Amino acid sequence: MVTNALRYIINLPGFLGKNSVGAYQLPWTRYLGGLLLFDSRMDEDPNKIFPDPGAKMVGCAVYDKTNAGTNTFMGSYNPTESMTTTDENGKSTVKLVYDFTTAQGNGPISCVCLTDAAGGYALYDSNVDGSLTDAPYNEVFTGFDDNVIWSGGYGNANLLNTEKMAAFDDTTGISYWLKVINKNQIKIIRKYETMYKASVFRTRSTLDAIDVDMGDDEFLATSGNEIYITTYFDGTLLWLLNYTNESIGVNSDFTISSLSLDGQFHMYHMKNTFSKSIRVHKTASLTVYNGRAYLSVESKLGSLNITNTADARMHDIGSFTFSDIFMERSGRIYFGSGNHGAYNTSVTLYYYNTETEEYGSIPNKTFANDGFLISGGHHMLYFRSYRGYNRTYYYCYLNSGYLATINNLPSTVTKTADKTMKVTYTITEV
Numbered sequence: 001m002v003t004n005a006l007r008y009i010i011n012l013p014g015f016l017g018k019n020s021v022g023a024y025q026l027p028w029t030r031y032l033g034g035l036l037l038f039d040s041r042m043d044e045d046p047n048k049i050f051p052d053p054g055a056k057m058v059g060c061a062v063y064d065k066t067n068a069g070t071n072t073f074m075g076s077y078n079p080t081e082s083m084t085t086t087d088e089n090g091k092s093t094v095k096l097v098y099d100f101t102t103a104q105g106n107g108p109i110s111c112v113c114l115t116d117a118a119g120g121y122a123l124y125d126s127n128v129d130g131s132l133t134d135a136p137y138n139e140v141f142t143g144f145d146d147n148v149i150w151s152g153g154y155g156n157a158n159l160l161n162t163e164k165m166a167a168f169d170d171t172t173g174i175s176y177w178l179k180v181i182n183k184n185q186i187k188i189i190r191k192y193e194t195m196y197k198a199s200v201f202r203t204r205s206t207l208d209a210i211d212v213d214m215g216d217d218e219f220l221a222t223s224g225n226e227i228y229i230t231t232y233f234d235g236t237l238l239w240l241l242n243y244t245n246e247s248i249g250v251n252s253d254f255t256i257s258s259l260s261l262d263g264q265f266h267m268y269h270m271k272n273t274f275s276k277s278i279r280v281h282k283t284a285s286l287t288v289y290n291g292r293a294y295l296s297v298e299s300k301l302g303s304l305n306i307t308n309t310a311d312a313r314m315h316d317i318g319s320f321t322f323s324d325i326f327m328e329r330s331g332r333i334y335f336g337s338g339n340h341g342a343y344n345t346s347v348t349l350y351y352y353n354t355e356t357e358e359y360g361s362i363p364n365k366t367f368a369n370d371g372f373l374i375s376g377g378h379h380m381l382y383f384r385s386y387r388g389y390n391r392t393y394y395y396c397y398l399n400s401g402y403l404a405t406i407n408n409l410p411s412t413v414t415k416t417a418d419k420t421m422k423v424t425y426t427i428t429e430v
Helices: 005-010
Strands: 034-038 057-062 083-086 092-100 107-115 139-145 163-169 174-182 185-192 205-212 228-233 237-243 253-260 265-271 287-289 292-297 300-305 308-314 324-329 332-337 346-353 359-368 372-374 381-387 392-398 407-415 421-428
Touching (some): 057 092, 174 228, 292 324
Antiparallel strands (some): 092 421, 163 174, 185 205, 300 308
16 A cells, blocks of 8 residues: 655655656655565555554665675665566556565564665664665755754753744644743744745745743743753644753752644643753753653653653663654654764764664664754654854755555565565556
8 A cells, every 4th residue: 555655745845846856756766765574564544654663673675775784674675676667658667676685584574665765774673784875864955044043052042032943844834933032921933934945944934923821830940031941843742841950950840841833831840750860951852752751861761751750760772872862753762872062963863662662773874963853744854953153054854764655464474584585566657
């Protein structure tokens, strides 16, 4: 079954301005150039474009890439048996063939999916062999802005009377900017973004502003009346982490608030019930998933129940330590390790699966750690940014690892270490 992922990609604001290969053509080698094998079946729903949290990746492969290294998940593209043909009506058929050695792709296989080429580099539950070519970014646009602050600039994110882009809807091209007026007054400013090549954000137009009713709640402020807030957008709600110091000490108070894009506000009064300090900074400090706030607890992964802070958990991530926590996707928390103090510094990407409690690193996937934002709508985009000396630079990428197709096998096939395996996937234009 073909999902709506490619339809969403075609309709992304500004996408065809940079990534089209003809008037309205998508290069299948890029956007269908990855293979994912999962151990469990998934609902064949055209609107399902990311895998279930409990679906464990057994194998993967990438068009035109050979895995001659030690990675036990990734197979190799077979250029001899793969082919493209065209019938008398001009309709094309693409036959993709991938080979797996006895050491690769072992385990039960119940679902076979196509994804983009970057997504075929084992983004789910495995490490990537460093000898492979770096997984490509799916860049949609780049740009810069001299006048606004994306992530609060250097140091803490004092948002008093500063606009910060906090959310973006990839179906409408509308961005949502947070502006803190004082400790009990905030605004959401809606703007229409023009995103074509390097002209991104250069002809922005403001639509309206929403005054948020905070009721009797107030943000915590420093002795200098600065209000530090870092944000996380889960695709529906904007989450605000409010603190007075980059290190939230044991038993210290802070707040986490949820804010809908139409202005509905709720504040949770939190306490650090861990035995160690919580590390926060202006960006990439918080992810909220299934009622839990995931945080950096002295460079380890911890989570707090947002309605009951006595429920504090530390999650096993082995020897990994990290500085930035980016997002949740398909039940996996993605976080990174790097020097946050330097602008445009890249960080190595790690993941923690909240359902299986497995963890790992993805050494060929790095992000600049000064700003990170996943889009709402279809969640097909993510943004990153960094501050230069006199401007903010923007990068926007396609969210790799989407499910372009979902094909459940009639029965589970178990690949074992005494067998090789060949996966053939045929796509026919209709």
